[in-house]
Amino acid sequence: MKRIAIQGIAGSFHEDAARKYFEDDVEVVECKTFTTVCEMIDADKVDFAVMAIENSIAGSLLNNYQLIRDFHLRIIGEIYLHIQMNLLVNEGVTSADIQHIHSHPIALQQCMEFIESYYPNAKLHEKLDTAASAKLVAEEKMINAAAIGNLRSGELYGLKTLETGIETNKKNYTRFLILSKHGNPTKGTNKASVCFEVGHFYGSLARVLNTFAENQINLTKIQSVPIIGKPNEYTFHVDIEWENGENYDRAIHQVLKSASSLSILGEYKRGEIQNQ
Amino acid sequence: MKRIAIQGIAGSFHEDAARKYFEDDVEVVECKTFTTVCEMIDADKVDFAVMAIENSIAGSLLNNYQLIRDFHLRIIGEIYLHIQMNLLVNEGVTSADIQHIHSHPIALQQCMEFIESYYPNAKLHEKLDTAASAKLVAEEKMINAAAIGNLRSGELYGLKTLETGIETNKKNYTRFLILSKHGNPTKGTNKASVCFEVGHFYGSLARVLNTFAENQINLTKIQSVPIIGKPNEYTFHVDIEWENGENYDRAIHQVLKSASSLSILGEYKRGEIQNQ
Structure with a gap:
């Protein structure tokens, strides 16, 4: 039985996500805040955490990206949950x-x-x-x-x-990340979450995206986040997918030549959005 | 005295933003939801609305972008508010x-x-x-x-x-948009909020960003939003800034050749992030 830290209490959508990903083989550990969730992993008190990162209506939980970076956690998987009320x-x-x-x-x-x-x-x-x-x-x-x-x-x-099914929008999904203290090498990964900064000149972001495109890497998410205290500078959070792992290796190597401080937050198998 | 629709009640940060932008010449109209705010503009019951769109910690309010599009509202300005508790x-x-x-x-x-x-x-x-x-x-x-x-x-x-000043993070800002039913032609605009879709092929987004870069248009925000019901398709919300209006005109024209369904949500003067 895996011990999984979640924000909130048993019965929540976070627990739904944990049960779906780990096929019910879970014991959830209730945490009051997302920060506590990260502290639990960091202190080895749980095996994994399951953390909401974006919702199709409400948007991204930017603060959770920051927590993943602050605690040096690894994304080892993702799961999409249909939100029915x-x-x-x-x-x-x-x-x-x-x-x-x-x-x-x-x-x-x-x-x-x-x-x-x-x-x-x-x-x-x-x-x-x-x-x-x-x-x-x-x-x-x-x-x-x-x-x-x-x-x-x-x-x-x-x-x-x-x-x-009393929700207004029937196609509401929340994406949850599966987090671990250590990234275990996994076979068959086809998706990664990375973040990077680029120089402050025209086309610096386009150059990175061109590199991904030239290597047949698909972008499935891009989001700029202003860097606090540095006007006009941004961190870009990008999710990418590939069919061929060699293309991914080559793209990351090439991107490092134009991006500064690239971080790979995790490499994992992409989750499917299931229809109702 | 301008009538301004806000979500929430008098005294809120939304009212702070309205007073700052319109230099206190405002009468706020309290609305329970952001949808009601849009309905008030649509029905000509207010002159403008002031609507939070993103916060430096909590992220973007994606649903508000959707409302702006659904009600065909125009962004005529923006203002950044330092959030002090x-x-x-x-x-x-x-x-x-x-x-x-x-x-x-x-x-x-x-x-x-x-x-x-x-x-x-x-x-x-x-x-x-x-x-x-x-x-x-x-x-x-x-x-x-x-x-x-x-x-x-x-x-x-x-x-x-x-x-x-009891907030933990002292550099917390919320960005508010000023919305109108009709976009009034304004002189001296140097920023625009646009959204567009691109074809589903490698590098389709990079091509648009290259066009902006070639025309010396700066990107200050980019965010992909999955299109509900269309797997693997995205709307990109982009904020751009320019020094020279002719460059902007040329870039928009060129982008239309590679993007599909480009919408200009508004052209306006950029707001400043003031230090405390």
């Missing part, structure tokens, strides 16, 4: 009873069309995470409230599912 | 009285070092926004609680500032 209540509670709805602010926002259609007068309570909301509704035996969260949190805390 | 309490309340702290989850996280040093036992209450927390602490005349927020919310709701 459900209305969870205690046994015996019906639609007509619901006067309060508890969830994470982003989850509430994601279900606003549903809430405004069916519960326009419900009082919304913003909580730290979706699983914690389910736990709260269950533990306090609330008879006039619902939580919004994933199915697992409902099962885990003994709530029943009153409505399923 | 303060501990706000009712008159007569001292440090020793504080058992509860109310604020937005990200604000609480940003002040965690301060909280853990001085108020390790305080119960933290997560609220929709910082200004709403200040309002709550004031209206309920809480004598054992503090709010964390900007100075203006403290002044507006009659709280005194117990501590100032």
Whole structure:
């Protein structure tokens, strides 16, 4: 059984991601913050961590990139999770009873069309995470409230599912990274997350991207992040994919001639976005 | 007096940004969601909107880019705001009285070092926004609680500032966009926000960036956003700056030959990041 650090509590989407990646062979270690998650790996108290890095609606969690760099962690895998929201209540509670709805602010926002259609007068309570909301509704035996969260949190805390798939945008995915203290050499890697800086002149970024293109390396993500305290300078976070490992080796070598301080955050097998 | 739609309530960082950009000549119109903000402009109920688009720590608000496109709004300006956090309490309340702290989850996280040093036992209450927390602490005349927020919310709701600059990261900036229904032709623009798609082949993005570079156009932001429902296709959000408007005209024309569906979200004067 692998010990996996996650931000949040058991039942959360982070646990869903960990179970999916490690095929249920996991014991989750609950952490209050993403920083604590990294500290747990660093102190060898867990085997791996699973950490959200971007969501198709809300965007990237830039601070998590910074944590990965600060703690010198390695990305050893990725997994995409379809984010489906459900209305969870205690046994015996019906639609007509619901006067309060508890969830994470982003989850509430994601279900606003549903809430405004069916519960326009419900009082919304913003909580730290979706699983914690389910736990709260269950533990306090609330008879006039619902939580919004994933199915697992409902099962885990003994709530029943009153409505399923209540999110407005049905194609909402979160990408999670699997992190380790040491990168284990893996066969069959076809994706890498790298970050680099380039000189401050016209075309310095294009030169790096040309090198990738010339070596048949596909870009699947690019994001500039301003460097704090250095106006007009940026770190570029780039995800790249390849069919042929030799092309990747050659591209990285060539890129090092034009980029400064290239870091390979991890090389791994790409995850698939599954349809519903 | 200009009517400005903002997400959140009076006293918020959004109002700070609006006042700074329009030099206090503003009447803010409070909106619950960013969608409502856009609807207000669309219905001509306000003159402009001010909308956060990215924060140096938390990253981009991708959904806001989508709203700007969905409502066909024009970016007519930008402003950077230094995000400083303060501990706000009712008159007569001292440090020793504080058992509860109310604020937005990200604000609480940003002040965690301060909280853990001085108020390790305080119960933290997560609220929709910082200004709403200040309002709550004031209206309920809480004598054992503090709010964390900007100075203006403290002044507006009659709280005194117990501590100032309690954020961990002192170089935290949020960038706000000024939005209008119609783009007014402005002289002296030197920055644009554009988005485009490119063909699915090696080097298609590099080709666009080369065109900008050849025309001495500086990239100040680049971010890929996966297109929902189209695997392996991306929209690129790019901010560019120029010294010479003719170079910009030529670059846009040339880029249109390699990019598909280029949209200019707005052309405006670049905002300055001021030091503290």
